[in-house]
Amino acid sequence: MHASVLLGLLALAAVPGSARTLDYPFNIAARTPAAPDLTPAEIISQLGPQLSANSSIFADDDRRWANATERWQAYSRPNFVVVAEPATEADVPVIVKYANSYGIPFLAVNRGHGSTKTLGNMQNGIEISLAQLRSIQIAEDEKSALFGGGAFDGEVMDTLWEKGFVTGTGSCSCVSLMGPGLGGGHGRYQGFYGLIIDMLISLNVVLADGSTVTVNETSHPDLWWAMRGAGHNFGIVTSFEAEIHPRTVDEWFINRFIFTQDKLEAVFEVLNEQQQDGGQPQELMNYLAFSWDEEFSTTEPILDLFFHYVGSAEDAAPHLEPWEAIGPLSSTPQSLPYPEVPDATGTGLHSDMCQHGNTNMQFPFSIKEHNITATRQLWDYYVNVTTARPEFQQSIVVFQAYSLQGVQAVDPDSTAFPHRDDRIQCDVLVTYEPDDSLDEDAIAFGKQLRQHSADGHPGEEQHVYVNYAFGDEPVEQMYGYEPWRLERLRETKTKYDPDNVFRFYNSFM
CATH class of the missing domain: 3.40.462.20 (Vanillyl-alcohol Oxidase; Chain A, domain 3)
Structure with a gap:
């Protein structure tokens, strides 16, 4: 190579070492549901009509399956029974509520580059593909842009550069912007503007119960703190506003x-x-x-x-x-x-x-x-x-x-x-x-x-x-080693995801 x-x-x-034993009041039964009796065809027939016109839902007999489920990391990969690809942000809470009603686990997938072995704990679930949620809209004041939750680095770099702007991304064109951003987001422009999380202004999030919230400094500030560095554990970001900056060199x-x-x-x-x-x-x-x-x-x-x-x-x-x-x-x-x-x-x-x-x-x-x-x-x-x-x-x-x-x-x-x-x-x-x-x-x-x-x-x-x-x-x-960090994360997790629905990406619980 x-x-x-x-x-x-x-x-x-x-x-490597051992994780702590925790005493938080999580619903263990809800965290480990029995595999549902529903077949992929039944899930498709029930959930499909609830989604917007341009959404897709399909199983492994569909020609789109291999591309939708293929991953960068072949080891310890998640296992899905259907892929649901929402065409609008409003479709995502519908999918989450449906999955919860049958105890089916789900995982939001952007570009499929997550490599942690804990993703292999996702079995017989629904993949929520964010592939269609890739819009990029520059604000009138040209100080920020609204990005779809599925926006990825290459598109973001190209679109902004053509209009005279840059923002923080990871270093690979193929990787999503928000996936790495939920964990911090190192990148080439961090010397100027900080990590990806440091350029965020607001997040539109689907929570574990399927409710939707806007998260920023004044709206759910506890979640705002937690999602900027541990966000994989708290919700699905369907869109977000982030700072953009004039490009300084050609x-x-x-x-x-x-x-x-x-x-x-x-x-x-x-x-x-x-x-x-x-x-x-x-x-x-x-x-x-x-x-x-x-x-x-x-x-x-x-x-x-x-x-x-x-x-x-x-x-x-x-x-x-x-x-x-x-x-x-x-x-x-x-x-x-x-x-x-x-x-x-x-x-x-x-x-x-x-x-x-x-x-x-x-x-x-x-x-x-x-x-x-x-x-x-x-x-x-x-x-x-x-x-x-x-x-x-x-x-x-x-x-x-x-x-x-x-x-x-x-x-x-x-x-x-x-x-x-x-x-x-x-x-x-x-x-x-x-x-x-x-x-x-x-x-x-x-x-x-x-x-x-x-x-x-x-x-x-x-x-x-x-x-x-x-x-x-x-x-x-x-x-983090500071006790207050983990305590604050766990308190926030208990508040927003008491059943530990979002548990497949390097959980701290």
């Missing part, structure tokens, strides 16, 4: 460097220097991956670095010099409009990174700075395993250094997102063609790679970016 697939991965840290400068393993220590010294004390300029981002790429070597992996700068090559030059001084194997500069950056860096809509069907397990971690000795050990282990096991050679280890200026400008207590001080987001992505016989070895491989980093940072809290958690990490690593 081409090394430039690294850009879509936005991740933080974890060492082109970004991108430089891809390829380094051989003998340059590893020098490379990570520069990464530490450029990220030191969180002082990385707003305009600067560095993404690096350990990966195999036959274009450069068939005998060992490479270090594949993408240098990003929001501006011209001339303005980027002082930050570029340390990388050139190391002596890269290859250096490829280019300037291009922002919507073309994903294609150029391996995370465009049609890139390898964005395609469904593989097993893609993620084992994220975050660090404040690189322990270069530990990084060398991580590299050696990665090389040894992938050399001995070629079936894992699509796997990569990613190190991402975004600017933190926009992220840290927001009060850390004002949202449920707990990790605003994490300087370097990292991820082990174990990728291979689906094969159940490889799953246990793949998990052991990913966890051991992550453990090498943890061993190199003794005494530090282990943090996990919830959007890319493997799914068995302690809840504190995903949602």
Whole structure:
């Protein structure tokens, strides 16, 4: 797999452990309903007439089924009996109320890139596809836009850029805007405007009982706090208003460097220097991956670095010099409009990174700075395993250094997102063609790679970016170690979802 697939991965840290036993008053019977006796045909005949004219509802004998249910992560995937695709926001509460009336679990699906193993707990349910809810309407004052809950990054980037605007998105064109946003939402513009959640103005939400609410600073403020960082646990966002900003440059400068393993220590010294004390300029981002790429070597992996700068090559030059001084194997500069950056860096809509069907397990971690000795050990282990096991050679280890200026400008207590001080987001992505016989070895491989980093940072809290958690990490690593955070989340959950209907995506209960 081409090394430039690294850009879509936005991740933080974890060492697996046990979750707490909870004493909250949840209706256990409602959380684990018996499988309904209804057949797919009966569900379609009953629910279909209740939906608006352009909605769809179908089962696995329909030609649309494979495309609607295919996922980026083949391991531990949800199982559905029907797909309901609403044409309007008003259809979503109808589907939720119907499912509740029969005790059928349901899961809202946007682009199908969620990778946590906990999604496999969804069995015999209804997929609520948001594929038709993709509208983008710029407000008259041109300071915000109203997005459909199914809007995805590529469409958002293209539409806004053409009109002279940008907003925060993830790094992959193919991924939804709100899916990652519910867990925080790291991305290339965070140095300027913060996380995706920091640009939100209002959410239109379908709650667990099928009721609809508008959620913002003054309407349901407790839910407003909780959904910005833990939103997968609280409802389905059918549309949302978010800030947009005038685009400040016409082109970004991108430089891809390829380094051989003998340059590893020098490379990570520069990464530490450029990220030191969180002082990385707003305009600067560095993404690096350990990966195999036959274009450069068939005998060992490479270090594949993408240098990003929001501006011209001339303005980027002082930050570029340390990388050139190391002596890269290859250096490829280019300037291009922002919507073309994903294609150029391996995370465009049609890139390898964005395609469904593989097993893609993620084992994220975050660090404040690189322990270069530990990084060398991580590299050696990665090389040894992938050399001995070629079936894992699509796997990569990613190190991402975004600017933190926009992220840290927001009060850390004002949202449920707990990790605003994490300087370097990292991820082990174990990728291979689906094969159940490889799953246990793949998990052991990913966890051991992550453990090498943890061993190199003794005494530090282990943090996990919830959007890319493997799914068995302690809840504190995903949602914060401060006791008040989890207490507040659980109180809000008890209020808005007492039957734990939204339980399939990295639950904190």
